[in-house]
Amino acid sequence: MIDVMSARLSRLPAPSQLISGSTCHSLDQLVGDTPVVWTPDLIGTPGRGFWAKLEGHNPGGIKDRPGLHLIQRARERGDLLPEAPVIESTSGTLGLGLALAGQVYEHPVTLVTDPGMEPAMRYLLAAYGARVDIVDRPHPSGGWQQARRDRVAQLLDEHSGGFCPDQYNNPDNVDAYQPLALELAAQLGRIDVLVCSVGTGGHSAGIARGLREFFPHLRLVGVDATGSTIFGQPARTRLMRGLGSSIHPRNVDYGAFDEVHWVAPAEAVWTCRRLAATRYVTGGWSVGAVALVASWLARTQTDDVRIAAVFPDGPHRYAETIYNDDYCRRHGLLGGAPARRPDEIGHPGEREATRWTRCTHIADPASDTTRDAA
Incomplete structure (x- = not known):
């Protein structure tokens, strides 16, 4: 009998593993349930702002x-x-x-x-x-x-x-973001506009698909890098990492987007630093680009429009780039605040975007199919 009891006791968790609440019992449980935070318009428009989903609270970030x-x-x-x-x-x-x-x-x-x-x-x-x-x-x-x-x-x-x-073409990459969509729906209750950076296309496609099950009229705004070929611009050498591409990943769901913005490195740097100085919450290239666009949307939409923006990571990886004055000076990234509104083009092939630029004509360069957003 003593041997049986000893065997049973050996299978029980240690006392430190019996604590209730948010205790994690395995590494994979560290991922998910990231917070959202209200982020006021970056230039100070009273009462305007957006909700930022802080994926940098995962051990390594959104991915x-x-x-x-x-x-x-x-x-x-x-x-x-x-x-x-x-x-x-x-x-x-x-x-x-x-x-x-x-x-x-x-x-x-x-x-x-x-x-x-x-x-x-x-x-x-x-x-x-x-x-x-x-x-x-x-x-x-x-x-x-x-x-x-x-x-x-x-x-x-x-x-x-x-x-x-x-990651560029595997549909499992898209499916991985269903839990994130459910988290956002539960946290915010209603979402009218979702702002996502675009690289492999996984998180923009997966989150939008999940949210549209609850909010069919959700608008998806993509944020790309200047020099990226994803939406039909010419491919150039790119300084920013984490968004943009020099190939055409098949996980990009072109039909899901209502508009796309291209953002330049200096504009992303200013926004990252502005976030850090005024909100403490900041991140890398994608965070800066997404926040710039989400902030503009917040001050140009009516005040009842609820905007969610996905911040893919935190700032720590970028201490020697975005937040390093010497690095930014060498690359000409300290030129001051971006324009208050983007340039507009009617089609991605109209001209090359070298600064913040917006387009509502969505193109899949690999299939030559286009559509104008409503």
Whole structure:
């Protein structure tokens, strides 16, 4: 009898694991349930502002969500066998999510990046157990992104059983954001406008799809980087990371967008620093670009329009770039406040956007299909 009781007691959680409330019992439970915060208009229009969803409160940022989901679904389908390597291209944030998933599900992780990744991020990824592989030259037409993807393909050939999550085209990336949509719906009760940065297209597509189940008339505003080709602009060398692309990811749901804005690096830097100085809550390139657009929408829509903006990460990764005066001076990023309103173009092919620019004519460059937003 004593042996039976001992066996039962050995299976019980330790006393420290019995605390109720928000205690997490596993690493993956650290992800999600991020807060929202009211953010007044950045130029001080009384009573105007937007709600910011602070995804930087996840351990690594917004892409912890797809990092875990992509690996979980691949394991369930048998596409990823136990202990098999995970190999993916990343500019940073998904790398953190995959490093987390590698520890949760016990897979070695190799992350292919380029020289633009901040040294601090490379060191952090390595500390989390990921192998970081850096390509040394851009692809002639697809830039660094295509060069990274080509290297991923090479590594998959070299490692039997290796799995690439393919964040750019895998629909699991979109599905990963359903919980975030449910969180927003519960937190805000009603949302009229959603503002999201666009890179792989995963979080804009997934959150909008989830929210439109509750709010069918939701308007989706995409925020891209100048020099990005996602919405039909010419591809250029880009300083900003985390949004924009030099390829056309198939996870971008072009039909879901009502308008798109392109934002330049100096404009994102000013906005990030303004947020930090006045609201404390801030982040990286995507946060600055999204906040600039969301703030303009808040002061130009009627005051009963409820705007939610997704902040993908926090500021810590950007201490040596956005928040470093020497870096910003070298790149000409300290030129003062952005214009109070964007330029307007009728079609993405009308002219190249080199500063904050808005367009309501949505184009899928890969299929040449376009539509004018209502």
